[in-house]
Amino acid sequence: MSLYPQSQGYAQVGYAHAGPAYPPHQPPPQPSYYGVTQAMFYADPTHFRRDYTARLGQLTFNSRPHIQSLSMIAQDYTRYADIVVQCVEQHIRRAPPHTKLPAFYLLDAMSKNVFDPYARLFAPVVVRLFLDTYEVVDQATRHKMEEMLGTWRTGAPTGRQLFGVVAQQAIEREIWGGQSTQSVVRRLPVLSHRRPRSTRGKQNTSRPGQAPISTAQVLSELEFVLSSKERTLQVNPYDKQAATHVQILQQLRKVVQAGVPQDDLGQILTQLRTISPAAPTVAQAPPVVPISQPYPSSSSAAPYHYPTPVTLPSIPSASYPISPSYPPSNPVLPKAEPAEISSLTSVASAPVASTSTLPSVLPINVSSLFNKIMQTGVLSSSASSTPPGSRSATQREDSAAPSDTVELAKEYTNTVLTSAPKLTSVDILKHKPAVAQLLYSRLPGQCKQCGLRFPVDASGKKRLEEHLDMHFAQNRKASQANGRGYNRSWFVSIDDWLNDGIADPKGKRRAVGFKATVKGGAADEAAQRDAELRAMRVVVPPGDETKSFSCPICKEILKPEFNEDDEEWVWRNAVLKDERIYHATCHAEAMLSKTSLATRLKEETGRSRSQTPELLRSPARANLSLPGEPMKGGSPSPSKLVGSKRKVDAEGSVSSRDSPTPPMKKVALSAA
């Protein structure tokens, strides 16, 4: 599939999260464009603006290398972020309709890959820009834009709306919702965010004045969920549940395309959002409530109707770029060919009562189809069971069956203890060992990257997920570190080595599942981690010793100290992230949870920049972009810095999964 080699790893980062399908108009990018990027040097903003505009002008067709190189420049010159944003906006507005889409892909790429500051800077303009563009482009392009819009829901690194919930809803409302009628819920999206989801019964009661749900909207959301399920399946082809999901969703798509009544559309939409892998989407109150006037059950009545030939073939799973952590898909990938509707019942299997009510041709009673789907447990009945934040239906099921894990562990223990031969020269030759069973068939969940296997129970799935996250992090690091030289590390000191098994600071040793079981180990680990964080420091860029920088999280001023050993001014307990200086401890705490302060902070900055201490940060951005690498200990060599930076990354990403401590507790911890 469209997995590009490591050396061109940049683009893999952002397109990991269900990026819109960039049709491969172009052959894979040549590595040479890095050279181009690196060779450029912009002496002043004017020059930069001129050059960037010129480059944008060349983006007249959907060219991945072009988008990548433009995005690379944007990443390298975040100090000119404002200019980049202006240029892109102007370009999109001025460009003829058929060349607007590539520019939007660029906007999308920059916002996802670089995220900060681009997502923040684009947020205020993106709504108007999107809608204006949407008005003038043709149907096919509109569909592409809708796909892209779908990915924005979870486009932020935190899994939230890329441009914030306000922008996202504003766009969705305009293109999918009714344009004249706006419910209270929609007008106050923040409120709606916390509002408990309406019950299913309530959705069924019609309410006048609500906008109709268009088939297009449902289809678009359906595609989004379907593609994410397909990816799940690619990662883990043994996930039978995901396979069933995919098949049923494909059936559903066919049905919806053929046209269904409004009531059912509403239901489908709600259900889709429930199983959608994006937590925040689930948490939102469904903005759609079916209306009293049911649309005639023909799809032609929908405001934006796409001729089926356009929508259907544009979703073959192969056109979705896969995140780098996932191995290139193997032939196990399910074919996206829609099967016969009647086959749905066989998939949906046993518990379905009246299979015969499903005719193989339209019209179809979607409600009954839906009931069946729900009976098979694919889509759970809406508001009741799904805890907000559950990432997928699969996971929900996992948590429901912890005894499963115990059983499997017991079974393994028993098998080994009973089948293990006595350790004597004769006995080891007697029987054929059950190794094949224990090492292969017992562990069906295989990582397609390195071949490690995991059991299929809940904990096994979780571990596989963590394992894949680890690969993903490695890939990201590999692509970020591209161009920097590597070197053999010095071997660890004896103290580090002795403690490596207990609390591995790199989080690399994934043999850590046992750590939690060691009594008191967790506290020690926390203490050690804290000490490590406090030992981190960032060298103050020359000339900035007297300026004051505050930690964006706790707002305390960081005081530079003179480090005698290295003869440099440093900030202690500091870490450089996204060109801002954070307290290392604050940052680590913030990374621990998705609902963390940092996330909220980012959102705040996205919404209203005036509230954040921009003044304090802006000089830092200009000065720190080049020399400031985070520094650990007194490590003397610049190349070690590279390693230590990675270490922080690894820790952040791993710990965020390891301990779902509520944020409040963490704040207290960091204050202690």
Add this chain to the structure above:
Amino acid sequence: MSERLAVPREWVLNAESEYRFELDPGTSVAIKLVRGQAEIFGAELVEGKTYFFYEECKAAIFTWQGCTIEITGQPSTEYISDETAMNAYGNIHLALEAMRIRALDRTKSNQPQGYGSDSQSSEPPRVLILGPENSGKTSLAKILLNYATRAAQDWCPMLVNVDPGEGASMLPGTISAAAIPAPLQTSTPAHRLGRAATTAPTHMTSNSLLPLAYWYGHAEVKRNPLLLDRLIRNLGENVWDRHEDDTQGRVSGVIIDTPSSFAANTGGNADHRQALIKACVDAFRINVILVVGHEKLNAEMQRTYAKHITVVKVPKSGGVVELDAPYRSRIHKYQMHSYFYGERFTLPPGMPSLTSAPAAAGYLVGGEQIMDFTLAPSSFVVPFGDLTMWRIGEETMAPSSALPIGATRVVSEMQPIQVDPSQAGSGLYNAVLALLASPNPDESERYDEEILDLHVVGFIVITNLDIPNKKMTVLAPTQTSLVGKTAIVGTFEWEE
């Protein structure tokens, strides 16, 4: 000829058979698992991925259930054998696994952890592998470690290499210990037992091991057995210390790969051989001894240790290859190059190059995706005075038994002697030195032979000596200051 080589050939392997191959210098081979399940020294291959082998790699793809593999490139030798020792090895793994489970069980039930012989049954496996040359000791160690890491039980067994000629994840001349969290990959004999960490991100944790090593400095055990004895005991003590706080690590056990000279039965050096085995048994509290393909040694071990230790005779795999001295010296070169400069290999003729091949081709080298394998070492000039260099014992040391009757050594085996680079014949040119950890900061705690007990932090090579200006050029893995550092020279040399 070369066009024909580019065509991939398929081999179909029956259940419990293996495809063995050997490579000539400068060639490489790509192997892809097309169907079925297969493993290489216990590490599973991923279906559809292309694995590369190079630098005279000699290995075998084994399958429990049968598989089809696709080979591109021309090995110098290749054949399929269904006579393997894998059943025995699998059984040993099961037995060790049962020991781990019992040990973990005991730990969990909070019983006091005693190390006497009475609690033998719930001790984790601490395995010493002995065997003559070319008996497959290292391969057995690798298989047992890999099976343990694949059990999905979070085992993290400790690999200890006390064969100074092998190098494990480091360089020859060292003895080392490293916890193995993931299956050890096979691609080149330069890293038969995993790779030490670089600053590059890796997918397999076994490709960025953090070993603890001591510098013996010679390939041959007989050169200074007393020193080796001491280093083994140092290593054992540290492994023990580490496992005291690391339950899972302790329970996962220790597997020790030994030099063939431990098993050699040529009369002259029997003394040190016995002493070194004893050192290992004591230092690592061995409770299982596996003797690979050596009846006499097995009998000897039974006699000596059977009271407290399970001694098992293990069949030798039919696939072992005779390795000669020139081969070993070439491997040493590969290891040195790999330590400083990273991996270097050419693709089998006719394959799309690493940079142009689509990622879908699934190229893997040692389990890693194709990325920048090249490491950038640092070469710099330092004054002689910056670095204190030592040699342990005399430079050319005859065995004690070869001394004239009644004569004693002027310099003992354990005595550190400072090497003066400004003197001609210092033997430093092109010498491989082990850079040591800093000594105890507390002066009062120091002692004469402290440098014998300092572990290795890295290796350097002196690539030029400028005696008139009292400067030397040093190749180090990365830019660093050598001021005040200590290094020990051995008998290894390397020239790029």
